[in-house]
Amino acid sequence: MRNAFIEELVSAARNGKNVALVVGDLGYKVIEPFADEFPHLFFNSGIAEQNMMGLAAGMASEGVHVFVYSIANFPTFRCAEQIRNDVDYHGHKVTIVTVGGGLSYGNLGYSHHAIQDYALMRLMPNMLIASPGDSFEARACMRYLIENPRPSYLRLGKSGERELHAGIPHISPGEWLPVIVNMRKSALITTGATLQLANELISKGAIDSHDLYSLPLWGMNEKNIQQKYINQFDQIVTCEDHLLDGGFGSWFLETAAKYNLGANKIQLIGLDSKVCGLVGGQSVLNKDGGLDIESIARVICRQ
Amino acid sequence: MKSSTSTLAMARAIRKNALQMVHRAKASHIGSALSIADIMAVLYGKVMHHDPFNPLSQTRDRFILSKGHACVAVYATLAETGYISHEDLLTYGQDYSWLMNHISHKVSGVEFSSGSLGHGLPFGVGKALTAKCRRENWITYVLLGDGEMDEGSNWEALMFASHHRLSNLVAVIDCNNLQSLTTVTETLSLEPLAEKLSAFGCDVSEIDGHDHSSLADALMHRCPNKPRAIIARTIKGKGVSFMENQVEWHYKAPTDEQLAIALQELGMKE
Numbered sequence: 001m002r003n004a005f006i007e008e009l010v011s012a013a014r015n016g017k018n019v020a021l022v023v024g025d026l027g028y029k030v031i032e033p034f035a036d037e038f039p040h041l042f043f044n045s046g047i048a049e050q051n052m053m054g055l056a057a058g059m060a061s062e063g064v065h066v067f068v069y070s071i072a073n074f075p076t077f078r079c080a081e082q083i084r085n086d087v088d089y090h091g092h093k094v095t096i097v098t099v100g101g102g103l104s105y106g107n108l109g110y111s112h113h114a115i116q117d118y119a120l121m122r123l124m125p126n127m128l129i130a131s132p133g134d135s136f137e138a139r140a141c142m143r144y145l146i147e148n149p150r151p152s153y154l155r156l157g158k159s160g161e162r163e164l165h166a167g168i169p170h171i172s173p174g175e176w177l178p179v180i181v182n183m184r185k186s187a188l189i190t191t192g193a194t195l196q197l198a199n200e201l202i203s204k205g206a207i208d209s210h211d212l213y214s215l216p217l218w219g220m221n222e223k224n225i226q227q228k229y230i231n232q233f234d235q236i237v238t239c240e241d242h243l244l245d246g247g248f249g250s251w252f253l254e255t256a257a258k259y260n261l262g263a264n265k266i267q268l269i270g271l272d273s274k275v276c277g278l279v280g281g282q283s284v285l286n287k288d289g290g291l292d293i294e295s296i297a298r299v300i301c302r303q
Numbered sequence: 304m305k306s307s308t309s310t311l312a313m314a315r316a317i318r319k320n321a322l323q324m325v326h327r328a329k330a331s332h333i334g335s336a337l338s339i340a341d342i343m344a345v346l347y348g349k350v351m352h353h354d355p356f357n358p359l360s361q362t363r364d365r366f367i368l369s370k371g372h373a374c375v376a377v378y379a380t381l382a383e384t385g386y387i388s389h390e391d392l393l394t395y396g397q398d399y400s401w402l403m404n405h406i407s408h409k410v411s412g413v414e415f416s417s418g419s420l421g422h423g424l425p426f427g428v429g430k431a432l433t434a435k436c437r438r439e440n441w442i443t444y445v446l447l448g449d450g451e452m453d454e455g456s457n458w459e460a461l462m463f464a465s466h467h468r469l470s471n472l473v474a475v476i477d478c479n480n481l482q483s484l485t486t487v488t489e490t491l492s493l494e495p496l497a498e499k500l501s502a503f504g505c506d507v508s509e510i511d512g513h514d515h516s517s518l519a520d521a522l523m524h525r526c527p528n529k530p531r532a533i534i535a536r537t538i539k540g541k542g543v544s545f546m547e548n549q550v551e552w553h554y555k556a557p558t559d560e561q562l563a564i565a566l567q568e569l570g571m572k573e
Contacts, residue, residue: 040436043432043467045459045463046459046462046463048459048462048463050421050425050455050456050459051425051428051456051459051460051462051463053425054422054424054425054426054428054429054456054460055425055426055428055429055432055460055463056429057425057426057429058425058426058427058428058429058430058431058432058433059429059430059432059433060429061414061415061426061429061430062429062430062433062434063433064433081419081422082422082425082456085416085417085418085419085422086415086422086425086426089416090408090415090416
């Protein structure tokens with residue numbers, strides 16, 4: 001996904017879009033295509049995330065669509081107040097990009113586990129979360145954000161995601177993307193890299209009762225759109241590589257409660273907090289947290 | 304550019320309006336506003352290139368109040384220079400007023416909303432960087448407090464500004480040596496501040512922050528390839544004898560009687 005991100009950014013710059021890339025001294029072997037071709041649009045803030053985000057907001061106030069790039073929790077929690085006050089409150093066109101959502105950096109320990117970021121970023125009233133499930137969705141997210149610059153958070157996996165769409169889909173904030181659809185009355189809706197796991201769950205027949213959808217663009221302002229989807233299904237299962245508390249599924253529950261759509265038909269799949277502090281590969285920790293095919297199938301079939 | 308006589312008059316008017324706003328709204332932070340009145344008068348009255356009838360002119364100099372709680376001084380300045388009206392000042396601190404109790408970008412002439420300290424300088428760095436990249440000649444002025452320099456984000460910003468040779472960035476530090484509970488010296492000593500700023504790559508001036516001639520010289524001076532840092536030695540509560548150097552005037556609003564005395568001392572009528 002990160003290669004898709006940088007390729008789309010290069011393309012935008014080549015097409016004359018007023019973009020810039022600010023990194024927090026990270027992005028080795030990722031950002032070079034942009035930095036080499038557009039050195040005047042590339043800035044390394046050093047390991048100084050508060051200044052990184054503040055200066056991005058300053059540049060955006062002068063009309064630049066700034067992409068701020070780092071990994072895991074560094075471009076979010078470290079400079080959360082700058083995001084809240086300087087970017088989101090002012091409505092500046094800053095896209096905050098993190099590589100390594102979820103437990104992508106599982107071996108590097110808790111500091112690098114991005115499993116609370118949805119909870120933080122969805123609290124920002126103007127923030128659009130872009131959490132693609134494969135590289136096609138990543139490209140779609142980038143194209144949408146470049147055409148519609150605004151406070152936004154682009155959460156990318158690290159590497160190795162399979163392409164699960166036939167091509168680059170058309171996406172719109174709050175709109176579900178069909179992935180495996182057979183007109184069932186139950187849906188599995190996922191955001192981010194867990195699309196890979198969810199796709200495997202259904203395509204391998206671990207469950208056969210749910211259609212699969214992806215929701216790559218969502219946030220506080222996209223709750224009202226969910227009404228039509230929640231009404232369409234008898235049961236909805238959400239899936240995310242994020243703690244169960246405060247993330248994508250919680251956002252769904254709030255929506256169902258707000259519009260009186262039957263919160264009891266929403267079932268959440270996510271990471272149990274017992275993974276906090278564990279160290280290991282992504283798939284190992286995901287399993288520990290309840291995010292593997294067998295565990296998910298067991299939970300869904302129990303309903 | 305206006306003469307020093309007129310900037311002195313503007314500073315008195317800024318102080319008068321600031322006192323009246325804080326009194327009417329029963330608000331805090333008058334001490335912080337009084338200490339920067341002279342800086343504001345010289346910036347807007349003499350130094351900055353700006354146009355109240357074209358507040359978003361691309362060629363304007365940018366001013367950012369990073370110590371956002373001193374906002375009444377800025378609102379008063381904007382009224383004196385025509386961005387807003389003196390009638391607008393009457394709404395300061397009221398429910399739903401766009402003149403809120405920290406500086407607000409929703410007010411004509413204001414670039415940035417601040418309230419939490421340590422945000423203005425990085426933001427200003429972003430503006431200055433953009434100007435440099437575009438080869439535009441406008442200057443970014445950021446006004447900070449000395450207590451605010453406790454925030455590490457400022458030093459991150461200075462390192463970046465110095466590394467990128469942002470000679471179009473001017474950081475003015477209002478050094479009144481008082482912060483929330485006691486003096487800066489007793490809280491978290493900044494000294495030797497000039498040496499620290501210089502070590503961070505800034506071209507540094509240290510001046511009397513109430514001397515308009517020194518302010519003008521320092522604010523207009525440019526150093527090639529280096530950001531400017533001006534240590535403006537000031538008095539918190541400057542201009543009102545019973546407010547000067549008193550921590551309590553970070554928090555209190557003047558009573559009717561105190562306001563009358565203050566305005567009398569300034570030689571201003573209510």
